[in-house]
Amino acid sequence: MTAKNNKTYYLLILDRSGSMQTPAEMAISSFNEQLQLIKKLNRKYNDQQLLVSLYPPQQRHIL
Numbered sequence: 001m002t003a004k005n006n007k008t009y010y011l012l013i014l015d016r017s018g019s020m021q022t023p024a025e026m027a028i029s030s031f032n033e034q035l036q037l038i039k040k041l042n043r044k045y046n047d048q049q050l051l052v053s054l055y056p057p058q059q060r061h062i063l
Contacts, residue, residue, distance in 0.1 A: 007049045010038055014056040 012034060035052075042050045 006047060007051060008041075010050065010052045012052065012054050014054060 012031065038050055038052060
């Protein structure tokens with residue numbers, strides 16, 4: 001008998017580069033929609049453990 005995996009991992013990557021300054025509102029809205037979807041899945045599949053991590057890449061500033 002195979003053990004059942006009851007964990008789902010989500011890695012959300014936040015891009016804070018200069019190219020994302022213009023569409024920032026759209027990026028924030030999309031991020032929030034993704035979180036809402038994960039919450040909905042959590043309610044639907046309450047036997048699953050959903051783990052969410054946020055990864056904000058470091059920016060380097062050259063002076």
